[in-house]
Amino acid sequence: MPTGVALRDPREQLFEAAERILLRDGPSALTSRAVTAEAGCAKGVLHRHFADFDAFLAEFVMERVGRIAPQAAALRDAAGTGTVAGNVTDALTALFESVAVAVVALITFRDELRARLRDTWPAGVPVLTEAVTMIAGYLAAERDLGRIAAGADVDVLAPTLIGTAHLLFADRTGPPPQTAAVHRMVSSVLAGTLQAAKR
Template sequence: MPTGVHIRDVREQLFGAAERVLLRDGPSALTSRAVTAEAGCAKGVLHRHFADFDAFLAEFVLARADRMDAEAAALRRSAGTGTVTGNLTGALTALFESAAVAIVALVTFRDELRARLRRTWPAGVPVLTEAAEMTARYLAAERDLGRLAADADVDTLAFMLIGAGHMLFADRTGAPPDAGTVRGTVTAVLAGALPPSP
């Protein structure tokens, strides 16, 4: 690899490379050499910006969790429009077609990464925890608008939706579920919480 070449926004370039390797080849293939090769830079570039590879991975996972802020805002803005089932079907599909499932596998695969994440993220897996919170906030907004039952337990529903969505998309080797399958799962989870149709 060439050295001495200035790279703009090194961290994001390395994070993007890590995401591509992770999605393409899985967590076992994610090494510092694979990341720097994918990014087109010398291996030393990564080690100049991060204490070690697990420190890099922890920041990568947290950065990807932070990216969900835009998705959360978009889902929240959709409250009161379309249908609750349709909005959640789109949001779950977008979430799990991203690197979310692969990040869960990565966190599960690497003990040291989990230990580092626990220092700043005391419970759960960052991407899934953020997704559950995003979904609960959306469901609460829909409940406030009367499009969900007044006694709907939005936190439990959110966990159920994220868990079911993760299971639907967990097989990286097969084809992802189609929209009808995702919609059917969302409909089943929300069955008791949606008010009856007029």
Template sequence: MPTGVALHDPREQLFGAAERILLRDGPNALTSRAVTTEAGCAKGVLHRHFADFDAFLAELVLDRIGRLDGQAAALCDSAGTGTVVGNLTAALTELFGPVAVAIVGLVTFRDDLCARLRQARPGGGVPLLTEAVAMVASYLAAERGLGRVAADADVDALAPMLIGSGHLLFAGREDVPEAGAVTRMVTAAIGGVVRSAMQ
């Protein structure tokens, strides 16, 4: 007798189940049985689509990293509009949503997952955070090209500062920090290089 329900998009439904567990119960609770139970399907479904559980988790992280492409494009498109501080505040608030923060925690929690991700991403660094640094550096470079950020601004140093500070601001919280706190952090990090009275 079959168990569970038919999945129309098994990968995405399993990824969604994993994210719900991660947000609700933390990385300790993330097992293949917990994921398939949450997704309402037989355990074999996960192993039919992924070599093992760490392969599943690696694909989950890589899928979520891939979603940064849209955010990166939107942030770069915002160059020259609004304010630099406002654009970065909005981007960091979107970037450090609960799922992204939980995924960074998951990556640092599981050694086998880290090893697989190092193979898939030869550049190194903490997955998701590394891509976020590149996103912010590209945006700051675009603003520098438009003259809204100082010509001598070291965007390759400012970007990791913003991502590291942003991660610390959002991680380990039950709620989202108030917009004012994010704006103050961004202003403190880049206020000296922004070439606008309104920043």
């Protein structure tokens, strides 16, 4: 795209380009030149909107993390419906089939990005910590409804579920795990906490 041609939403267009590259080619392929080429815009567009490439990546990560909030709200609203294991399976599959796994790889890959994110996100990896909060909130709601045992420690169950799911989905070069495999893992982690008739 020639310089001077207006983009519909330059920041989001650049974010979408970064996501496509990240999913297709991995974090090592994510450069400012690759992003602007993928977005079909002049190289200077990225630097007009962001101080530098790591500032762009930090905002990209935080914007993608922000997308977890609606997923978390929908999951909380599902409390009391379906089965607990089924709801958690669906939520984990939706989360890890999105750009989440690739974003975790990107944060791990780039030291400067991790340093930038620490300014606004002092502990943990943004995508994973938000995912833990989402699952813990849902499990707490189910515990309040009596579908999970009153003594269930959701603050231990949630990171266990997220960590194990991340391992299942981590290899983006092969096919994603089948729903049955994710459900089996969820059921195993939650075993002993689910009320018998409401699993």
